[in-house]
Amino acid sequence: MKLAVFVSDYRLNVDTLDRLKAEKLGIILVQNGVYHATAKENGAASSLLNKSADFYALSDDLETRGLSAAVNSKVKVISYGDIVDLMFNEYDKNVWL
Amino acid sequence: MKLAVFVSDYRLNVDTLDRLKAEKLGIILVQNGVYHATAKENGAASSLLNKSADFYALSDDLETRGLSAAVNSKVKVISYGDIVDLMFNEYDKNVWL
Amino acid sequence: MGKLTIGCFSSLVGSMSLDFSVKLASAAIEKGHKVDFWVSGNATMLSIKGQRAFKDYSALMKPVQELMGKGLSITACEACAEARGYHKDNTIENFKRHSMDWYLASAFDADRVFHIGGE
Amino acid sequence: MGKLTIGCFSSLVGSMSLDFSVKLASAAIEKGHKVDFWVSGNATMLSIKGQRAFKDYSALMKPVQELMGKGLSITACEACAEARGYHKDNTIENFKRHSMDWYLASAFDADRVFHIGGE
C-alpha cells in the first residue's frame, strides 16, 4: 500500500499514525499540521519528523501562519497542485487524521 | 479565586489546566470529559484525578456513553441542576477548556 | 436569584456543546435564574428557521423555543449569521441578532458568565 | 486524467477545512481531473444561498460557484442539510442534494477518494 497521510493539526488526538503500515508512506502537513514542519519545542523538532516517511508541507498554510522561514530540511514545501499530483501519481490511498 | 473548570474532552489539546492557580478548584467533567471519571488505560486512572481539586461528572453524559457503572470514587456524579448550583454557590468564575 | 450569561461559540455545532448549553440554560431557568444566551460562530445555526428534527441529529429548535417561552433571552452574532447565509427573514421568531458587543453588555451585569468555547 | 471524489465532513465549518477542500478541488480541476465533491455534517453549510462575504470569515460561495462553472459536481447530504434548516428552496442553484449513498456511488468509479473528516 502506498499511503499518503494528511496531518491537519499540531496536537494530534489520535495515535493511529504510529500504527499505520505502508510500503511507501508520505506525510503531508496541511492546516495546523504545518507547525510540525517548523516548531521547535524546547529546542527539539517535532517527533513526527522521526518517522520513516517522505514529508511535505503546504506552502499556502505555512505562509498563512507566518512560518515560511523555518521549515525543517526533511520537509519539502509544496503547492495545492503538487498535492493533486502526489495523490494521483505517487500514492494509491489517502487518509486524513 | 474560586474556579470551576469544565473539562469537555478526553484528549486535551491544551496544557492550561496544569498551570491554573486557584484557592478553590473544582473540575467538572462533561461531554467526553467524563471518560476521565471512568477510563483506566493500562490499569491506571486518568492522571487528571491526581490534581488537588473537587471532581464532578455530569450524570447525563456518563449515561449517554454507557459509563454509569465505573465512576472513580474521587468523582461526585451530578445533574445539570447541580452544575447551576455549583456555579452560583461554590465558585465565582467558570472556564471551559 | 442571579443572572447567567452563556456564550456558545465556534466550531462545535453538530456536537453536543449546543445540547449541553441548552440543557444548562433550562436547568438555570428552572431554578429561577435569568439566562442570557449568546451564540456565535457555527453556533448561530441554532437561529435558523425550519430545522427538521431527526433522531440522528441534535434537534434543538423546539427546546430553545420552549425556553424562550419561559423567559430565555437568546441572541445570535449578526455577522457570524450573515456570513453563513442566515438572514433576518430566515431567523426564528424572537431570536435576536446583534453585533458582538451585545454579549459583552450582557456580561456587564451578569453574576456568572459561562463561555463555552473550545474547538 | 482521473476522477477524484472529495468528501468534507462534520464539525470543521468556519475552520479552514472547507477552504482547503475547495482549493484542492480547484487545483485538481485545473489539472484536468474530474472532481466530485460531497459535503456532509456541518460542511453542508456550503450549500445555502445568500452567504455574505466578509473578510473576517471564510467566504466560499463564490469560488464554489466558479468551480461549478468549470465542471465541479457538488452534492450536500440531504438529511444533514434538512436538520440544519437548509431546504431545497434555499440551496444554491445546481448544488445537488442526495442521501449518503451518493457519496459511496461516487467512490465506486473514483480513482482516488479523499475523505476529509477529523474533528
Next chain:
Amino acid sequence: MATTKLGFIVQRTPYKSENTKLALTHAISSQSVEVYLNDGDLVTADIAFVGDGVLNCLKNQKAMEKYGLTSTESHIKNCLLLDLNVMVCKEDLDKFGLSENDIVMDAEEFGADMTVKVVPFSEITKMMEDVNHLLFF
C-alpha cells in the same frame, strides 16, 4: 460487474462531534448504493474501531433517553443487521481493560446473524490494504 471496497476507520470517541455517527450512517448507505450503479456492481463498507474509537462500542448508551439522539450503540446494531463487517481492535480494548462483555457484540434481538469481530490490529491493517479507498473518521 465490479466491486469497490471502502474501509471506514473510527479513531475517536463518540458524541463530541457528529464524526462517529456520520461514519456509521455513511457505511450503512452502502446497502442502497445500487440505485446509482449498473447491475452487479457493488460498493462494500468494512468498519473498524481503533484507538479511542473502541469506546464507541460500549453497551448501555442512553443517548436517546438523555439527549433524544440515536446512540452509537444502535448504529452499530444497524450495521450488523445489514451484514456489514464490524471489527474492534483487541489491543485497544485491552488497553482500556474492556472485554467482549462490555461492548456491543451482536444484534440478536433484531435477528442479525452478523456479530462484531474483536481482532488484533494486524487484521485491521490487512483490511486497510485490501480495500480500494480508506475513510478515516
Next chain:
Amino acid sequence: MATTKLGFIVQRTPYKSENTKLALTHAISSQSVEVYLNDGDLVTADIAFVGDGVLNCLKNQKAMEKYGLTSTESHIKNCLLLDLNVMVCKEDLDKFGLSENDIVMDAEEFGADMTVKVVPFSEITKMMEDVNHLLFF
C-alpha cells in the same frame, strides 16, 4: 458608574477553527459596548495568549493573500489600536524558541500607542484573578 472586567485567554493555534478570531473580535467589541450601558459604565477586555496560543502572534501571516481572510496578526494590531491590554506568555515563547523579534509587538504603522506585553505566566494569573469573568478560547 461601574466597570466589569473580562479576561480573554487564547490557548490554541490560529486558523483551525474560528476560535482565535472570535476571541479577538469579541474583545474588540468592548469598545462599542457603551451603547447598551448607562453613562460611565464600562466593560473592559484584557487578552492573554498562552500555550500554543502564542503562535497566533507570529509576524508575516499571509492569510489575506492566501485565503482572503483577515489574519490573526491584523486582529492583534486592531486590539492595540483600540488600546486593549494584550499579553503574551514569556515561558511559552521561550518554549518555542521565539523572541519579541518574531511576534507582533506594536501597530505603530496605524498610530497605536499600545504595545504587546511579554509577561511571565504569573502576570497572567494575576489578571485572571483580577477580572470579573474569564472567557477561554
